[in-house]
Amino acid sequence: SFSGRLGEMTCIMGPSGCGKSTLMKVMLGYEKATAGSVRLNGLDFHKNFNDLKDYVGYVPQDDLLYENLSVYENLYYSGKLKLPDISDDELRSRIDDLLVVLGLSDKRDLPVGNELKRTLSGGERRRLNIGLELLNDSDVIYLDEPTSGLSSYDSRKVIELLSGYAEKGKIIYVVIHQPAPEIFYKFDRLILL
Numbered sequence: 001s002f003s004g005r006l007g008e009m010t011c012i013m014g015p016s017g018c019g020k021s022t023l024m025k026v027m028l029g030y031e032k033a034t035a036g037s038v039r040l041n042g043l044d045f046h047k048n049f050n051d052l053k054d055y056v057g058y059v060p061q062d063d064l065l066y067e068n069l070s071v072y073e074n075l076y077y078s079g080k081l082k083l084p085d086i087s088d089d090e091l092r093s094r095i096d097d098l099l100v101v102l103g104l105s106d107k108r109d110l111p112v113g114n115e116l117k118r119t120l121s122g123g124e125r126r127r128l129n130i131g132l133e134l135l136n137d138s139d140v141i142y143l144d145e146p147t148s149g150l151s152s153y154d155s156r157k158v159i160e161l162l163s164g165y166a167e168k169g170k171i172i173y174v175v176i177h178q179p180a181p182e183i184f185y186k187f188d189r190l191i192l193l
Contacts (some may be wrong), residue, residue, distance in 0.1 A: 001036070002189075002191055003152070003193060004140070004150050004171040004173065004189075005171065006169045006170070006171060007073060007166055007167060007168075007169050007170070007171075007188075008171060008172070008189060009163055009166040009172040009174065009186065009187050009188050009189075010172065010174070010186040010187060010188065010189040010190070010191060011173075011174050011175075011176045011179070011187040011189070011190055011191070012024070012169075012173060012174065012175045012191045012193065013175075013176060013177070013182070013190065013191070013193070014192060014193030015164075018193040019035030019193055020145065020175045020193055021175070023191075023193065024142055024144060024155055024173070024175060026038060027045075027056055027142060027173065028054065028056065028142055029045055029046055029049050033192065040052050040055060040056070040140065041133055054136075054138070055112045055135040055138060055140060055150075056098070056138055056139070056140045056141075056142070057134075057136055057141040057142070058133065058141075058142045058143075058144075059129060059130050059132075059133045059141070059142070059143040059144065059146060060144050060145075061144045061145045061148060063125060063126075063129050064078075064129060064132055065112045065125065065128060065129060065132075066112065067111065067112050067113055067114040068111060068112075069111065069112060070108065070109050070110060070111055070112070071099070071104055071107050071108050071109070071110055071112060071120070072095060072099070072108040072109060072130065074112060074128060075095045075098065075099070075128075075131060075132065075135055076092075076095060078083060078132045078135060079094065079095065079135050082135070082136050083136065084134070090141070092102065094135060095135070098131050098134060098135055098145070099131075100165070101134075101161065102127045102128065102130075102131045102134075102161065103124075103127065103157070104124060104127060104128060104131070107119075107120060107124060110139060112125070112128070121154070122133075122149060122150050122151070122154060123150050123151065123153070123154025123155075123157055123158065126146060126147075126150060126154065126158055127157070127158060127161060130143065130146060130158065130161065130162070138170075138175070139169075139170060140171045140172075141162075141170060141171070141172050141173070142161070142173045142174075143172070143173070143174045143175070144175050145175050145176065145177065146158050146159075146162070146174060146176075147176060147179070147183070148177065152180055155179070155180070155183060156180075156182060156183055159174075159179075159183045159186050160186070162174065163186045166187045166188070174187070178182065
């Protein structure tokens with residue numbers, strides 16, 4: 001049993017096969033727990049999924065980027081799909097602000113590219129992938145191994161970015177493997193499976 005509070009960043013750690021991904025799927029409403037419940041603001045998340053799903057964001061381990069689109073276009077079209085009710089001006093303003101936070105302003109017009117034709121580093125791709133979800137301004141954000149495969153520098157940048165969002169009042173859950181001490185100490189709580 002555990003709970004998360006506004007402004008907290010929690011890491012979920014444990015050996016391979018211990019249930020980290022299953023726990024995250026249950027917390028996201030993709031799978032039902034065999035016992036217990038997942039609650040958001042006191043409401044059963046599974047029973048009220050349609051009403052509560054917009055408060056929750058998820059960043060999977062795999063990239064969700066379109067390689068032929070620019071950094072800006074990836075954010076813009078994701079925003080148009082996920083936030084159909086906001087004006088074009090508001091969406092563009094959000095994207096401009098987010099590009100600064102992501103440290104990608106100077107890359108905004110570059111195509112994302114792919115593994116064979118790289119235009120962004122692994123850390124830049126990961127930050128952009130996270131940015132697709134941060135654009136929604138969800139209250140609770142789940143991330144599945146956001147530092148996997150990144151250098152120690154890029155891993156630190158990603159966790160610092162997430163820590164900044166937690167400080168703004170978001171609840172962040174991160175599945176992570178073997179973080180360096182300076183990364184581990186950025187987390188407020190640990191769930192060890």
